[in-house]
Amino acid sequence: MFKKILSVVLCVSLILSVTLLVGCGDSGSADVYFLNFKPESANVYIELAETYQKETGVKVKVVTAAANTYEQTLKSEIAKSSAPTIFQVNGPIGYQSWKDYCLNIENSDFAKLLSDDALAIRDANGKGIYAVPYVVEGYGIIYNDAIMRKYFSLSQRAVDIDNADQINNFATLKAVVEDMTAHKDELNIDGVFASTSLLSGEDWRWQTHLLNVPLYYELRDSEDYSDPTIAGLNAKEVAFRYSENYKNIFDLYINNSITEKGLLGSKSTSDSMAEFALSRVAMVQNGNWAWSQIKDVKGNTVAENDIKFLPIYIGVDGEEEQGLCIGTENYFAINKNVSEEQQQKSLDFLYWLFTSDTGKDYVTNKLGFVTPFTSFTQAELPNDPLAREVVRYMNDRSKETVPWIFTSFPSDVFKTEVGGVLLEYAQGNKVYQDVENTVKSKWKSERK
């Protein structure tokens, strides 16, 4: 009897395991597989895919990589038989690592939407179009104008300007910030700047975005190349000529921060955005994508109209004309190794997204993208305060935009190493000279 039961149990488990193995296989493949980079927009894309399927019958599969894991996810997904058809590269360096997978889309309708061909990524000989930027973003110092107005209404202050708009160089910024720190009780803030987040993986605002500014000024003066990004891509070494300026602005951040220097290693970007949203600080360096982070903080006390941008001044001659850092590191590429039909369907999807009324509505209002495409008119721009500021700076002819030359930084390791040494400098375990040396030596060793 027992043996009979045993054999029945074994048979059942055998059948189950076989069906399970089969079940692991294909679960209905989609025509378009989009591997999304932006976790904050994950749900919007899923909704978008459903809408698209309803309109055209083409099934779009959306998978979102968790924050900071896009390269890992892409690496494992693209090796599968049902690989992503649309994926993202983060600029010329990212293209270098994925070039064997990028299709030349020069003749597609989608690529022709670009308002400026120069934005696209071409191969080493400057031929073809392999990746197309789809969003333009800007960053600078975000400030809360309510607190600034309060400061400028103080009777005793160290500067003779009377609103934040008039801050147009590093010296003024430093004077204002230091005076605000002295008056922080009257201003009812805990510090001028939000935490300089140096937690590992959260230090990109400093080792990438902030470092962009001094290196831009250096590469701009390159004798061989007129485009600073291309100069950066070709630079075997950097002199880090504006190292002192980098130190000055970084010191300003950490000396007037809400958080003690020794504790910065435990702070994340969302910590700093929350500090800003709760009006505990007046300023924070970040980009227009941070709007959702400010908006979604519970108990948010910053008024939408009070959120403004200030360029990152570092004390370079002529910086009064400097604007925000505007650029992109989000490029769409089409997988070369999927079927031609899938490639075409993917391109059609992207074209639909950026030209149809439904698609454009999603892009402007739900994704909040400022796009570099001709299909968008001035009226079709996102309506959040930071995006509006970016557009304002972009259209201001008197301001000179700082491009995102960090897309030419030699590797992620370069950035991580700089982040690590910044943390140790902030904590006092290392001196600034070590930061400078790391930037120079790692640029050289990572660029091969």
Place this chain on the structure above:
Amino acid sequence: MKKGAKRWAIVFLLPTVIAFCIAFLIPFIMGLYLSFCEFRTVGDAQFVGLQNYIRAFSQDSDFINALVFTIKYAITAVISINVIAFFLALMLTRRIRGTNLFRTIFFMPNLIGGIVLGYIWQLIINGVLYNYGYSITSSATFGYWGLVILSSWQMIGYMMIIYIAGIQNISSSVLEAARVDGASSLRTLISITIPSVMPSITICLFLSITNSFKLFDQNLALTAGAPSKQTQMLALDIYNTFYGRIGYEGVGQAKAVVFFVMVAGIALLQLYFTRSKEVEH
């Protein structure tokens, strides 16, 4: 009947064998092969010979640094886990009140995942260090002791259970004979208890040594290697090499193979030495 069952055995074994091949054997062989290749995704690999192994050691000192840190950590952690677990086991086999409750409580941390534990301990340790103006990333020493405390807290309960099983197996007649002969409790511990639980010591040492070398999620969650990779252990270094650096996938794979050989070697050596000390009842 017997013959029939034997013939069927293969069929019934098949699912397990297939699963074993898919989940273990094939990836293992593939990994071994990939360590000799230059590749971006596992699908398209190009054979490059020993180059990856050379780069793993010559490129930078990360791997060696991680190795040194891991060994330092493993020594402290293995000692603290086993000594404390053994004494807890001794105490909890004395028939004191609430023994079962204590055993459960000590075992519980083991049921929490490493990532969660890492973040919890990061909060606790930072909470303490904040008072002095430090955080866990201020110095590698904090990270080091943080890891030791965290893994001790997690592993002690598990090892304790194994030691308890060993101690309960010691025949009471031997202990009684010792008492009649007038052996002190220290003498009993050294001459009877420890030799008798040698099998438990073997397994506990094996588990704690291999776990200490393979430690990953706790390391990632507690410090993620900060400051400047000084608290980065081997597994995390391999992960970062493989995923964090384009063009270094093969190097990461080579490091992983070196890592495997090392851990297997150390574990086998340890098994050989402690096995030889085991006594037969």
